[in-house]
Amino acid sequence: QKEVEQDPGPLSVPEGAIVSLNCTYSNSAFQYFMWYRQYSRKGPELLMYTYSSGNKEDGRFTAQVDKSSKYISLFIRDSQPSDSATYLCALGSGGSYIPTFGRGTSLIVHP
Amino acid sequence: DTAVSQTPKYLVTQMGNDKSIKCEQNLGHDTMYWYKQDSKKFLKIMFSYNNKELIINETVPNRFSPKSPDKAHLNLHINSLELGDSAVYFCASRRADRDSPLHFGNGTRLTVT
Numbered sequence: 036q037k038e039v040e041q042d043p044g045p046l047s048v049p050e051g052a053i054v055s056l057n058c059t060y061s062n063s064a065f066q067y068f069m070w071y072r073q074y075s076r077k078g079p080e081l082l083m084y085t086y087s088s089g090n091k092e093d094g095r096f097t098a099q100v101d102k103s104s105k106y107i108s109l110f111i112r113d114s115q116p117s118d119s120a121t122y123l124c125a126l127g128s129g130g131s132y133i134p135t136f137g138r139g140t141s142l143i144v145h146p
Numbered sequence: 147d148t149a150v151s152q153t154p155k156y157l158v159t160q161m162g163n164d165k166s167i168k169c170e171q172n173l174g175h176d177t178m179y180w181y182k183q184d185s186k187k188f189l190k191i192m193f194s195y196n197n198k199e200l201i202i203n204e205t206v207p208n209r210f211s212p213k214s215p216d217k218a219h220l221n222l223h224i225n226s227l228e229l230g231d232s233a234v235y236f237c238a239s240r241r242a243d244r245d246s247p248l249h250f251g252n253g254t255r256l257t258v259t
Contacts, residue, residue, distance in 0.1 A: 043187070069247055078150070078236050078250030082250070098181075121187060125248075131201060134248065136189040 041097040041124055045137045050146050058124035058137045061105065065126040068100050069134065070109045080124075083109065099103050108116045135137030149173050150251040152237045158257045159227055167222045167254045169237030175249070176242040177201075178220035180212060183234045183253070192235075195220050196242070224256075232258045 042056045048054055056070075068088050077082035083098040085091040091098045100109040107126075111118055121141050127134035152169045159165055171178060180192040193212040194202040200212065209225045214248040224231060 048150065071250075076253070076255075078252045079167075079248075081247045084247055123187075123189065133191050133194065139187045 038135050039124060039126055039137040042140055045141040046068055047112055047143045047145065050114060050144055052114050052117060052144070054109075054114050054142060054144075056122050056124075056140050056142070058107050058126075059105055060107070060126055061137075062103075062126075062128070062135075063105065064128040065135075067127045067134075068098065068107050069127070070096075070098055071123045071125055071136075073123060075120075075140065077128040079123055091124055102117070102122040109119075111142075114142075116144050116146055118142060119144050150237055150239055150249050152235075152249055154236040154249040154254060155252070156255050156257075158259065160259055161227055161229060163227050164223070164225045165227060165256075166224070167235055168255075169220050169222070169239075169251060170241045171218055171239040171249070173239055173249060175239035176217065177240050178214070179238040179240075179248065180220065181238060181250075182224050183236060185233075189236070193220075193222075229258050232256055233259075 070083040072082045073079040080143045088100050088102045095112045099112040109138040121139040123139040124137040150171045179194045181189045192206050195214045208238045211223045212253045213221045234253045234255050237246040240246045240248050
């Protein structure tokens with residue numbers, strides 16, 4: 036079992052839909068949780084960053100962490116075609132300089 | 147005013163050649179990294195440099211060697227290129243505190259023929 040599991044998709048939704056992207060992990064040492072967005076032929080860019088269990092909201096994006104279930108989610112409200120990208124979760128622990136990435140979920144939002 | 151820039155953007159070369167990819171960051175970050183992203187989008191850490199010292203080197207062939215002339219630059223040299231080296235290589239940087247996020251460049255797409 037990989038340390039971080041993420042369904043590669045593609046996930047195709049109509050414009051305006053609520054999108055749910057998820058990762059599960061096995062290492063309970065992970066303490067901080069990130070979501071990166073990667074457009075085609077671009078580098079990943081940080082979208083959301085959180086330490087604790089619970090929800091963190093930023094505009095149309097909400098990151099949710101459930102440490103007891105080792106499950107993290109990213110919700111996108113009112114999805115737009117410009118949200119079409121690959122979304123990668125990344126998890127890190129205090130003892131490591133290197134976050135562990137999921138393989139990314141490809142999201143397609145069609146008009 | 148790109149934060150993390152890498153050149154070239156595309157690199158096509160033949161097996162057996164030696165090539166270099168350059169990376170520069172203007173964020174004042176202390177640590178720089180090289181990642182390899184394969185066709186399945188997995189991002190795999192290759193190297194990390196902190197204050198000009200290699201601190202992590204995963205199971206990467208010794209044909210790959212990072213070179214850091216100063217804190218703002220981390221170049222990647224690849225000798226005797228192989229077909230399996232074809233991938234997108236990303237440079238990244240971050241602050242020294244352990245939980246600060248990574249900032250990525252836009253990648254170098256390497257194709258070995």
